[in-house]
Amino acid sequence: MAQERSALLLHRQLGELMKNPVEGFSAGLIDDDDIYKWEVLIIGPPDTLFEGGFFKAHLYFPKDYPLKPPKMKFISDVWHPNIDKNGDVCISILHEPGDDKYGYEKANERWLPIHTVETILLSVISMLADPNDESPANVDAAKDWRENPAEFKKKVARCVRKSQEE
Amino acid sequence: MAEEGTLHYDPDKNYDEETLAQQRIIEKQIAGTQDFVTERLDFSVLEQEYAEDPVYIxxxxxxxxxxLCLRKTRGDxxxxxxxxxxxxxxxxxxDQEEFNRFRDVAxxxxxxxxxxxxxxxxxxxxxxTFMEVVxxxxxxxxxxxxxxxxxxxGYSDYLVVYLRLLVSGHLQKEADFFSNFVEGDRTIKEFCNQEVEPMGKESDHIHIIALTAVTGVSVRVEYMDRGGETTNAHDFPDGSTPKIALLYRPGHYDILYT
Structure with missing residues (x-):
């Protein structure tokens, strides 16, 4: 029951995104037979270090979506404080509300059942432009970003170039 | 988890994931033992629960x-x-007449x-989904x-989400009034995002007031806690004729039947 419902909703969301694309990303399925696994292409936001890049990422939806959030993983290399070295995106909107273990994430940015693929990706795009270095998933990237902007810029530029070749 | 008094922080470990995994195990344990809503039960189940507790008995x-009896709900x-x-x-x-009124509201x-x-x-x-059930x-x-x-x-949680949205909508619509009752320096919108819309967030007076107002359904809540000799009834809104009755024990609501 819960499964049919989430599949139906994901089909509708995908159809809607195909019909009315949202600026900044495009979305499709990894495998046409599995509605729970999406592939998205995020365009590096203009006027940021990521401008010019095309970053591929996967979204994995649980069967009880939208009650529970999907997981997101970048397939392209992205040097960013909130994306860990395996590509896993660590952003509060993809986490369920709960008591904040470290007290760094405001609960109002947490997962809500009314969020959609669009609201998730818009948050991720804004995260690219504006890293949150209080809760880094990639500690080295956070350190670069804070203490050595030139190095950070160089590593990001490398990711952007690489993403253009993929 | 960490031993008593010490915290062995491992930077390569994702603690958030670990907490969530543990939370899911607990959810599953609860799910295995308790229906979302039980059959009608005799009060003897409460008497057994409180056999050692003269105040609650x-x-x-x-x-x-x-x-006459009660239905228990899952404490989630x-x-x-x-x-x-x-x-x-x-x-x-x-109650067909009440149904017609509610269907229109819904x-x-x-x-x-x-x-x-x-x-x-x-x-x-x-x-x-909500209307399908209605x-x-x-x-x-x-x-x-x-x-x-x-x-x-699948159904049950969708119904809960929609009721939460109704509460959130009403609080935001009447933000001028309700902002006086929100603790801390949160806006109503923040309060709704943190305390109303997320699944699993418990309800307080403000949620009950909003849900009874937006649905037009009066509720009696029987409060059962440590103080006093009897349970204390409170009607939402005050002075109305309740359509349903709920039993409140600290942190939990069940259904009562006359």
Whole structure:
């Protein structure tokens, strides 16, 4: 029951995104037979270090979506404080509300059942432009970003170039 | 987890994931032992629960003098919504006039939410499911079917989400009034995002006031806690004639029947 419902909703969301694309990303399925696994292409936001890049990422939806959030993983290399070295995106909107273990994430940015693929990706795009270095998933990237902007810029530029070749 | 008094922090470990995994195990354990909404139960279940507790036993007796039986709900933070939803829909099965009133309110509620800025796309999904169940009630489906719907997680959680959205919408619509009752320096919008819309967040007076106001359904809550000799009834809104009765024990709501 819960499964049919989430599949139906994901089909509708995908159809809607195909019909009315949202600026900044495009979305499709990894495998046409599995509605729970999406592939998205995020365009590096203009006027940021990521401008010019095309970053591929996967979204994995649980069967009880939208009650529970999907997981997101970048397939392209992205040097960013909130994306860990395996590509896993660590952003509060993809986490369920709960008591904040470290007290760094405001609960109002947490997962809500009314969020959609669009609201998730818009948050991720804004995260690219504006890293949150209080809760880094990639500690080295956070350190670069804070203490050595030139190095950070160089590593990001490398990711952007690489993403253009993929 | 860490040993007593020491915290071995491993930077390569994802603690958030670990907490969530543990939370899911606990959820599963609860799910295995307790329906979302039980059958009607005799008060002896409460007497057994409090066999060693003279204060509560006295209160169970006072409840028994006012009510026939109860249904328990699962303690997953959604119990108020689930108890309210089930008790009221059960009532609607035998009250066509009240059903007609409520169906109208429920059917218009989507546009109200959309006008408040909720995304139409997602609201529609929850609203459609909510109305599907409302119409089942309208067709006077057997009580067993309603009971089954409320114990089917797919349906049941969708109903809870929609009731939460109704509460959130009402609080935001009447933000000027309700902002006086929100603790801390949070806006109503923040309060709704943190304490109303997320699943599993428990309900307080402000949620009950909002849900009874937006649905037009009066509720009696019998408060059973440590103080006093008997349970204390409170009607929402004050002075109204309640359609349903709920039992409140600290942190939890169940359904009462007269």
């Amino acid at each position: 006295k209160k169970v007796r006072s409840l028994k003098s006012k009510y 933070g959604n119990c108020f919504y689930r108890a309210f939803g089930f008790a009221y829909f059960e009532k609607l099965l035998e 059917s218009k509620s989507k546009d109200v939410l959309v006008s408040l800025g909720f995304p139409q796309f997602t609201i529609e999904d929850f609203h459609d 119409d089942k009630v309208g067709s006077q489906c057997p009580l067993e079917e309603l009971h089954k719907i409320f114990n089917d997680q």
